[in-house]
Amino acid sequence: xxxxxxxxxxxxxxxxxxxxxxxxxxxxxxxxxxxxxxxxxxxxxxxxxxxxxxxxxxxxxxxxxxxxxxxxxxxxxxxxxxxxxxxxxxxxxxxxxxxxxxxxxxxxxxxxxx
Amino acid sequence: xxxxxxxxxxxxxxxxxxxxxxxxxxxxxxxxxxxxxxxxxxxxxxxxxxxxxxxxxxxxxxxxxxxxxxxxxxxxxxxxxxxxxxxxxxxxxxxxxxxxxxxxxxxxxxxxxxxx
Numbered sequence: 001x002x003x004x005x006x007x008x009x010x011x012x013x014x015x016x017x018x019x020x021x022x023x024x025x026x027x028x029x030x031x032x033x034x035x036x037x038x039x040x041x042x043x044x045x046x047x048x049x050x051x052x053x054x055x056x057x058x059x060x061x062x063x064x065x066x067x068x069x070x071x072x073x074x075x076x077x078x079x080x081x082x083x084x085x086x087x088x089x090x091x092x093x094x095x096x097x098x099x100x101x102x103x104x105x106x107x108x109x110x111x112x113x114x
Numbered sequence: 115x116x117x118x119x120x121x122x123x124x125x126x127x128x129x130x131x132x133x134x135x136x137x138x139x140x141x142x143x144x145x146x147x148x149x150x151x152x153x154x155x156x157x158x159x160x161x162x163x164x165x166x167x168x169x170x171x172x173x174x175x176x177x178x179x180x181x182x183x184x185x186x187x188x189x190x191x192x193x194x195x196x197x198x199x200x201x202x203x204x205x206x207x208x209x210x211x212x213x214x215x216x217x218x219x220x221x222x223x224x225x226x227x228x229x230x
Contacts, residue, residue, distance in 0.1 A: 034218060034219075036221075041223075041224075042223055042224070043118070043120075043205050043207075043221035043222050043223045043224050044157065044205070044221045045221070046218045046219070046220060046221075049218055089157065091157075100162075100217075101147070101159040101162055101170050101172070102147075102149075102157075102159060102219060103159065104156050104157040104158070105156070106155075106156050107156075
């Protein structure tokens with residue numbers, strides 16, 4: 001089941017530069033998308049979300065872009081900091097259902113080099 | 115800042131034994147979830163719970179699994195007869211009930227279950 005795909009298992013970026021993490025989905029019923037950050041031995045931490053009625057949402061250094069026609073979203077982190085080094089998960093939920101189950105991608109390990 | 119807590123942090127059990135994993139949700143949250151992550155694999159949805167009943171469950175959540183909120187605070191996941199393949203990190207998550215329905219889920223730190 002590959003409804004949410006993160007094709008890059010890892011990404012290395014220099015401190016101060018932009019990190020771009022990508023995510024693709026196949027299920028057209030998904031209409032709410034989230035990014036989570038996860039450190040080892042901890043649970044996923046919510047970062048930012050976007051509804052399908054928008055194409056961009058910004059929160060500080062984090063911006064999520066959604067391209068519905070391409071079924072693609074991306075997370076931009078600028079400027080990247082060493083503390084951003086973690087695994088980043090893309091998740092999506094459908095438009096139906098009162099309690100929305102999340103479908104996760106496989107994650108991208110981001111390493112920000114000082 | 116309010117957070118979801120889970121106990122125990124690590125549970126080791128023998129195959130065939132019952133285990134109960136516990137979660138304390140954020141106080142004003144009304145939706146509760148269990149997810150699991152087998153080592154090296156994706157985080158997978160197990161079940162959602164609202165108003166004292168299951169809202170949705172995945173095909174993973176078979177008859178050996180059950181959830182309840184016995185005392186109005188703890189939210190528990192019971193695995194009746196554990197199997198080797200149940201070894202995983204189990205995450206509890208909770209969310210508010212807001213108009214529009216797009217509510218981020220907040221995750222606990224997880225319980226690492228090891229079945230021997």
